[in-house]
Amino acid sequence: MKITNLKIEGYKNLEVQLLHNADIIALIGNNGSGKSNLLEAISYIFRSLYRSNENVSFDYLIEYVNSNNQKIKIEKNRSKVTSFVDDVATINIKDYLPKKVIAIYSGEEDRLWQNCFFPFYDEYVKNINKSSHTGILQATSLMPQMLYLNKFY
Template sequence: MTVLIGNNASGKSNVLEVISAIFSRIYNDKLKELPFKFDLVYTINSLDIRVSKNQEIEYKIKKPEDKSWHNLEKLYSLGSRLPAEFPFTLGESYDYRPSQIIALYSGEELRLWEEYYKKPYFDFNKTPLKNDTYVSKLNMLYVNKYYWDVALLTMYASDVKGLEKIVKSELKTITIQINKKLLSNFIKSKPNNEVNKFVSSFITPESEGDGVENIQSLNLSLDEVKDKIDFKTHTELFNLLCVAKLSKDKKLKLITDLELEFENGITTKDFSEGQKKQILLKLCLEVLSGENSLLLFDEPDAHIHIQKNSSPTY
């Protein structure tokens, strides 16, 4: 783990911005667009990767214990024809890029979102609905206040442990509002689309609407939600909920509202700022992050209660 410590206005957030800028271009093979030079070294899949931009853009690779760097692009081109004495081989599925960049940003400045995370987010939310595309992982994920209910439902439905340390009350009701007309249109055009199937699983013939045209409101218990939906991993559930619920385009918003209510009558909107930040931190650390993920936390101490700073379960 790498931690940057410095005074306010010393440029710590700018480091996160530069890292986001570099990897956003690496994913799209557009490093030439960056207006600055850099030399970045990181370790992934037990190999050191070096990406640099000076006069030319270079990708290099080596074992951590070795001193000599090898041209990564050349190794890819050689494939199985590498000499026998070469220190390592690259399989066809080897990827030198992080599986995902996850940014949890506590500041009010939106430049990080606007510049590096907004476009991938919009592309991610519209592509699976317009095609029969599998809902894959979003490479550049920016987690903020809009994820509270999606995060909690994902973790409750996936039986993630430790939520009772953040939310003391028992979960009572999950209210889901579905745009039935939009869903019906999507199903007609894309009957095999996995997002359409996922949202349809909440609706049963005996379900009653709330009287609002084209909108069906369902009040479900957690067990009822678990019985209705089918997902392989908690990350897949999170991605399905994001595509169905978090689109900014109303023409793509299948789930128009999602609210979790607890025994004492409160919802996530009533949580303290500390609780909300702990929910998102737990989501990032225990649900979204994988072995090759890169997590960028701005002011991570702001997300952790002072009594939990020394505990891995915060």
């Protein structure tokens, strides 16, 4: 996945729009400048998309190109979420979401882990424990959908 456009409104101190064409995004800045909040907001967006029962409280627009070179656009405005694949409206966006979202975070806070990534890790571990009955590949994928690496990794 390559994020090309990201707009976030109403999440903590963020009112941001990023237009971008590089393959990697690195957030660099002073303490308190909003780097962690931006990473959190992106993580909340994908958590809500992977798990449709979890909503985000802020508005956003995210556009990205997936591994099949399709342009994906997902927008949440108030309580309505709309999605497009190659500029064509689609109802089921699940097939076009990234297979994995990986966050690398070096800060001291654990709210990103607790609020966004731990539920995916916890489910993954529970599925591994179930695998003794059903087989590892039937119980779980090789990695959770959302993977968190902190400074200790």
